[in-house]
Amino acid sequence: MNIKQIDGGITVSKGFSTWGLRAGIKPGKTNRDMAMIHTSAPATVAGVFTLNKVKAAPVKWDSSVVKSGEKVGAVVINTGFANACTGEQGLSNARATASLAASLLELKAENVLVASTGVIGGQLPMDAIENGVRQLVPALSTGIEADSLAAEAIMTTDTRPKKIAFEFELGGKVCHMGGMCKGSGMIHPNLGTMLCFIGTDAAIDKALLQKTLSEIADDTFNMVSVDGDTSTNDSVLVMANGLAGNAEITAEGSDYDTFREALYETLKYLSMRIAEDGEGATKLFEVTVNGAATKKDARLLAKSVVTSSLTKAAIYGRDANWGRILCAMGYSSADFDPDMVDISFISENGELVIVKDGIAAGYSEEKATEILSAPKVSALIDVHDGEFSATAWGCDLTHAYVDINADYRS
Amino acid sequence: MNIKQIDGGITVSKGFSTWGLRAGIKPGKTNRDMAMIHTSAPATVAGVFTLNKVKAAPVKWDSSVVKSGEKVGAVVINTGFANACTGEQGLSNARATASLAASLLELKAENVLVASTGVIGGQLPMDAIENGVRQLVPALSTGIEADSLAAEAIMTTDTRPKKIAFEFELGGKVCHMGGMCKGSGMIHPNLGTMLCFIGTDAAIDKALLQKTLSEIADDTFNMVSVDGDTSTNDSVLVMANGLAGNAEITAEGSDYDTFREALYETLKYLSMRIAEDGEGATKLFEVTVNGAATKKDARLLAKSVVTSSLTKAAIYGRDANWGRILCAMGYSSADFDPDMVDISFISENGELVIVKDGIAAGYSEEKATEILSAPKVSALIDVHDGEFSATAWGCDLTHAYVDINADYRS
Numbered sequence: 001m002n003i004k005q006i007d008g009g010i011t012v013s014k015g016f017s018t019w020g021l022r023a024g025i026k027p028g029k030t031n032r033d034m035a036m037i038h039t040s041a042p043a044t045v046a047g048v049f050t051l052n053k054v055k056a057a058p059v060k061w062d063s064s065v066v067k068s069g070e071k072v073g074a075v076v077i078n079t080g081f082a083n084a085c086t087g088e089q090g091l092s093n094a095r096a097t098a099s100l101a102a103s104l105l106e107l108k109a110e111n112v113l114v115a116s117t118g119v120i121g122g123q124l125p126m127d128a129i130e131n132g133v134r135q136l137v138p139a140l141s142t143g144i145e146a147d148s149l150a151a152e153a154i155m156t157t158d159t160r161p162k163k164i165a166f167e168f169e170l171g172g173k174v175c176h177m178g179g180m181c182k183g184s185g186m187i188h189p190n191l192g193t194m195l196c197f198i199g200t201d202a203a204i205d206k207a208l209l210q211k212t213l214s215e216i217a218d219d220t221f222n223m224v225s226v227d228g229d230t231s232t233n234d235s236v237l238v239m240a241n242g243l244a245g246n247a248e249i250t251a252e253g254s255d256y257d258t259f260r261e262a263l264y265e266t267l268k269y270l271s272m273r274i275a276e277d278g279e280g281a282t283k284l285f286e287v288t289v290n291g292a293a294t295k296k297d298a299r300l301l302a303k304s305v306v307t308s309s310l311t312k313a314a315i316y317g318r319d320a321n322w323g324r325i326l327c328a329m330g331y332s333s334a335d336f337d338p339d340m341v342d343i344s345f346i347s348e349n350g351e352l353v354i355v356k357d358g359i360a361a362g363y364s365e366e367k368a369t370e371i372l373s374a375p376k377v378s379a380l381i382d383v384h385d386g387e388f389s390a391t392a393w394g395c396d397l398t399h400a401y402v403d404i405n406a407d408y409r410s
Numbered sequence: 411m412n413i414k415q416i417d418g419g420i421t422v423s424k425g426f427s428t429w430g431l432r433a434g435i436k437p438g439k440t441n442r443d444m445a446m447i448h449t450s451a452p453a454t455v456a457g458v459f460t461l462n463k464v465k466a467a468p469v470k471w472d473s474s475v476v477k478s479g480e481k482v483g484a485v486v487i488n489t490g491f492a493n494a495c496t497g498e499q500g501l502s503n504a505r506a507t508a509s510l511a512a513s514l515l516e517l518k519a520e521n522v523l524v525a526s527t528g529v530i531g532g533q534l535p536m537d538a539i540e541n542g543v544r545q546l547v548p549a550l551s552t553g554i555e556a557d558s559l560a561a562e563a564i565m566t567t568d569t570r571p572k573k574i575a576f577e578f579e580l581g582g583k584v585c586h587m588g589g590m591c592k593g594s595g596m597i598h599p600n601l602g603t604m605l606c607f608i609g610t611d612a613a614i615d616k617a618l619l620q621k622t623l624s625e626i627a628d629d630t631f632n633m634v635s636v637d638g639d640t641s642t643n644d645s646v647l648v649m650a651n652g653l654a655g656n657a658e659i660t661a662e663g664s665d666y667d668t669f670r671e672a673l674y675e676t677l678k679y680l681s682m683r684i685a686e687d688g689e690g691a692t693k694l695f696e697v698t699v700n701g702a703a704t705k706k707d708a709r710l711l712a713k714s715v716v717t718s719s720l721t722k723a724a725i726y727g728r729d730a731n732w733g734r735i736l737c738a739m740g741y742s743s744a745d746f747d748p749d750m751v752d753i754s755f756i757s758e759n760g761e762l763v764i765v766k767d768g769i770a771a772g773y774s775e776e777k778a779t780e781i782l783s784a785p786k787v788s789a790l791i792d793v794h795d796g797e798f799s800a801t802a803w804g805c806d807l808t809h810a811y812v813d814i815n816a817d818y819r820s
Contacts (some may be wrong), residue, residue, distance in 0.1 A: 054740030054748045085736050087749070087769045120733020121770050227719040229734070230741035309637040309719070310815055317816025323530020324639070326495050330464030331640035338464045339497065359497045360531050399809045405720055406727025 002168055002258045003265060009147030009163035012178040013201040014243035015040040018146050019139040020153025023132025025080035025118075025125055032153035034132035035077045036101070037197055038140050042071035042111065043239035044203075046210040048217045050234035056084035057094040058114045059235055065113055069206065072239060075113040075197060076101050076133060077154050079182075081124050083116040084232040093124045100130060104137045115195050117156055117182065117233055151180040154195060157404055158184045162273040166262045168202075170246035170255045175202040177262045181236075183274040184226065196221070196236040196270055202259055203242030204249040212260050213238050220267040223299065223392040225307040226278035227401070238263070275393035276376075280400030285315050286378040288391045297334040297383075298390035304332030305379065306394035315377060316396035320345060320368035322354045325379060336383040343381050347374035412578055412668045413675060419557030419573035422588040423611040424653035425450040428556050429549040430563025433542025435490035435528075435535055442563035444542035445487045446511070447607055448550050452481035452521065453649035454613075456620035458627045460644035466494035467504040468524045469645055475523055479616070482649060485523040485607060486511050486543060487564050489592075491534050493526040494642040503534045510540060514547045525605050527566055527592065527643055561590040564605060567814055568594045572683040576672045578612075580656035580665045585612040587672045591646075593684040594636065606631070606646040606680055612669055613652030614659040622670050623648050630677040633709065633802040635717040636688035637811070648673070685803035686786075690810030695725050696788040698801045707744040707793075708800035714742030715789065716804035725787060726806035730755060730778035732764045735789060746793040753791050757784035 010018050020035040047066040049059050065072065076097050083090045098112040105112075116124070140146075151161035165178040181196035204212075217236055242248065249255045276284035287305045292298035305311055308328035314321035322343055330338065343355040349371045353361045371377070420428050430445040457476040459469050475482065486507050493500045508522040515522075526534070550556075561571035575588040591606035614622075627646055652658065659665050686694035697715045702708035715721055718738035724731035732753055740748065753765035759781045763771045781787070 052737060052740035053746070054736050082733070085733055085748070085765075085769055087767075120731075120737060229718055229720045229737060232733075232737050232740060308639055309811075310639045313812055313815030316812065319816065321530075323492070323495055323642075326464050327462060327530060327639060327642050330462035330642060336463070338495070355495075357497075359495055397812060397815075399812050401719075402723055402726065402807060402809050402812060405723030405807075406729065 003166045003262045004168070006165050006167050008144060008165040008178055009151055009180050010037055010178040010197060010199045011142040011147050012165040013176040013199045015201060015241050016199040017140040017142050018150040019136050019141055020149035021132065021135055021139065023135065024128045025078055032149065033079045034136060035150040035153040036136040036140060037075040037150065037199065038105065039073060039199065039239055039241045041241040041243050042073050043241035044206045044209055045072045045237060045239050046206065046213045047235060047237045048214055050230060050232060052230050052232050054085065054232045056082050056116060056233040057086055057090035058083055058116045059233060060091060061094045061098065062113045062235060062237065065110060068110060070110050072113055073107040073111045074101055074105055075115060075237065077115045077195065078124065078129060078132065079154060079156050080118040081116060081122045082118050082120045082233050083124050084120045086123055089123055093126055096126065097129055097133065100133050104133065113237060115235055117154070117195055120232060154180065154182040156182065156184065157279050158182050158277055160277060162270055162277070164266055164269045166266060168258050168262050170202055170258060173244050173246040175244040175246055176200060177266055179266050179270060181270040181274060184277050184279045195233065198238040198266055200240045201242065201244040202240055203244070203246055204240050204259060208249060208256070209238060209240055212263060216264050216267050220271040223303060223390065224271045224275045225303060225392070225394045226275065272393050275395055278395035279404045280398040281395030282398055283315060283396045284376040285312065285394045285396060286376065286391060287381065288378065288389065289381045289383065290389045291382045291384045291386060292388040293335060293386035295388045295390065297336065298388045300332045300334035301329050301336065301381065301383065302390045302392035304328045306392040309397055312394065312397035315372060316398050318369045318372040320354055320365060320372060336385055340384045341381065343379060345371045346378040346380055347371045347376060349374050413576045413672045414578070416575045416577050418554060418575040418588055419561055419590050420447055420588040420607060420609045421552040421557050422575040423586040423609045423651070425611060425651050426609040427550040427552050428560040429546055429551055430559035431542065431545055431549065433545065434538045435488055442559065443489045444546060445560040445563040446546040446550060447485040447560065447609065448515065449483060449609065449649055449651045451651040451653050452483050453651035454616045454619055455482045455647060455649050456616065456623045457645060457647045458624055460640060460642060462640050462642050464495065464642045466492050466526060466643040467496055467500035468493055468526045469643060470501060471504045471508065472523045472645060472647065475520060478520060480520050482523055483517040483521045484511055484515055485525060485647065487525045487605065488534065488539060488542065489564060489566050490528040491526060491532045492528050492530045492643050493534050494530045496533055499533055503536055506536065507539055507543065510543050514543065523647060525645055527564070527605055530642060564590065564592040566592065566594065567689050568592050568687050570687060572680055572687070574676055574679045576676060578668050578672050580612055580668060583654050583656040585654040585656055586610060587676055589676050589680060591680040591684060594687050594689045605643065608648040608676055610650045611652065611654040612650055613654070613656055614650050614669060618659060618666070619648060619650055622673055626674050626677050630681040633713060633800065634681045634685045635713060635802070635804045636685065682803050685805055688805035689814045690808040691805030692808055693725060693806045694786040695722065695804045695806060696786065696801060697791065698788065698799065699791045699793065700799045701792045701794045701796060702798040703745060703796035705798045705800065707746065708798045710742045710744035711739050711746065711791065711793065712800045712802035714738045716802040719807055722804065722807035725782060726808050728779045728782040730764055730775060730782060746795055750794040751791065753789060755781045756788040756790055757781045757786060759784050
């Protein structure tokens with residue numbers, strides 16, 4: 001690897017600062033509920049957003065900013081309300097939030113992104129939002145505490161903050177990339193996912209940044225599923241401010257490859273953290289498909305298995321119910337021959353071949369249960385039909401998922 | 411209606427007899443686990459089967475029988491093992507089951523259908539199957555007890571048997587139609603569902619019967635979802651033996667309309683019973699979409715809502731979390747304008763407009779919870795974009811679903 005993981009989060013990149021605090025979006029709660037990201041040098045931005053036809057107001061706002069070609073200076077994030085299905089009022093509240101932050105940071109509203117997550121349908125409490133923005137601007141800082149508080153402030157049903165940082169060299173210049181994300185339920189991204197923010201001090205051409213992000217999102221966030229529900233607010237935003245001083249990457253080549261590797265590892269790491277922290281999850285469930293005839297088939301197969309409610313419930317029960325895996329492959333719409341399929345389970349407790357040529361391999365159920373008892377469980381599937389592979393990430397389906405979602409709004 | 415619901419099940423039609431008993435497929439259990447259906451006059455048969463690429467051996471056998479143009483005389487059904495992912499041995503076991511029943515009933519093996527449901531992957535215990543077939547043949551009977559025992563013997567995680575019967579007139583002749591089905595988990599049919607058997611004494615042309623069945627399955631079984639998992643064994647079989655003495659229906663017209671109505675009501679009734687008895691379900695959840703631009707859009711929208719894990723968990727929690735409904739519509743791939751959507755909840759406890767023009771209608775949460783507390787809850791959605799409608803049926807997502815599926819095989 002040409003990249004090195006380091007401590008920290010979004011502020012490891014030069015010029016980026018952040019903070020998270022409680023603005024009081026939902027009265028009676030005590031959690032931090034707003035965060036801000038700032039870059040002292042305006043950043044080239046790329047974004048991928050939900051393909052849900054029902055798009056939240058902040059998604060509409062951010063898409064237009066990303067399309068406009070403007071550089072961005074800040075992002076304002078709130079939890080509690082998703083600002084989705086909120087009509088004209090919702091769009092106007094998103095714009096007002098950007099405008100307020102812009103006026104305090106000496107930017108234009110069009111240089112400020114906004115992001116919301118929480119209950120669909122309710123209007124943002126603008127008094128609390130305004131209060132939050134006014135407190136966040138003077139609090140912006142760099143370092144571990146700032147990174148941690150921001151990552152914490154964007155959580156909803158998440159049980160832990162999710163952040164990552166890498167260092168790499170481009171043309172002799174040390175560059176950085178840091179990011180954070182949130183997401184636990186309504187996770188089945190379609191070109192994006194619930195709120196992910198990446199900052200880098202590398203310089204890269206906007207069109208190239210967008211292309212790279214879109215490609216990598218297909219292999220990372222788009223391969224994660226917690227519950228099959230594609231959110232109205234999914235957004236992945238990457239900001240590149242160029243303060244590392246590298247020669248701007250304008251074409252493919254070794255610098256591009258290094259940058260792409262850093263972005264891939266960042267998004268992959270954060271995707272896996274979302275899967276592992278799926279609502280009610282006790283396990284990270286990773287499914288790798290090898291030997292597919294096309295990349296598309298590999299992706300369809302891996303994602304269908306990781307999304308199957310029955311497979312997920314069996315993983316929770318540490319039950320090697322491989323029939324459900326073959327069944328989910330069968331309805332995935334991918335092309336393969338069921339009689340050619342091999343399946344193994346792998347975890348820190350060992351590895352076991354469960355299916356050979358589409359039928360039971362005569363394995364030990366006790367050993368299978370032991371393997372499935374680990375906190376990370378992988379299914380390795382070979383369809384012996386070609387050379388393409390894909391990996392998808394999900395989690396188990398548990399009683400706690402039902403608890404969390406039977407009465408989420410109260 | 412030209413048809414009248416009557417007491418009974420599959421044996422209301424002349425010439426049909428049935429029985430269900432315990433053959434001992436899984437040692438140590440006490441449930442009835444095998445059933446047989448017989449028609450004294452060979453019946454024209456139509457079938458729809460799972461589109462899962464992984465097809466169980468009985469599905470392969472029955473498809474070839476239905477395609478061959480042979481009339482059928484009997485169906486042998488077992489629970490315990492699905493005879494799916496069982497390779498050559500599985501196919502040979504399916505054929506042996508049909509052959510044994512054929513020899514005892516003076517039929518050819520090609521006149522006998524077989525159906526299996528249960529765990530994927532294990533081979534059928536042929537001693538128990540043979541024992542069951544030998545006991546079933548002499549036990550075949552007509553009437554309520556026979557109908558009830560057969561419907562009970564095909565259950566797996568179902569909590570109650572599912573059967574229905576209708577009477578109707580064709581050209582002055584009294585005709586009958588009766589049926590039974592099973593299904594509770596792995597329910598997300600794609601042109602078929604877990605084991606449904608319909609018998610009628612009306613005479614109808616084979617091609618017309620198949621066309622009618624395929625069309626109606628799209629509006630009934632294909633609109634049901636319990637958990638999004640399309641089974642390897644889904645089969646709907648309709649047998650018409652002509653013993654009512656009506657002039658064979660060979661073209662569309664008033665006789666065809668009456669027959670179609672009977673088949674539609676039969677399949678609709680049985681579909682709803684499967685949804686209502688979904689694994690762990692406490693409620694039947696019905697979603698009707700009106701005003702869609704095309705039939706396909708209406709179906710996609712209704713089925714996406716009824717399949718959403720988040721919506722189903724909210725229905726369990728009696729939480730009018732309508733944002734999840736709009737969200738599920740948004741990722742359905744159907745065409746509609748989110749700002750035109752109206753949504754109401756309806757049950758025996760009342761009716762309430764929840765969403766008007768895509769945003770909250772200012773309803774009482776208390777009243778909504780009261781409506782959602784009924785055993786059958788309907789969501790009525792209007793997208794104001796055309797004249798097409800569709801209805802889908804599902805159930806809530808509960809703790810019990812996780813219990814049932816975390817360790818189904820033991």
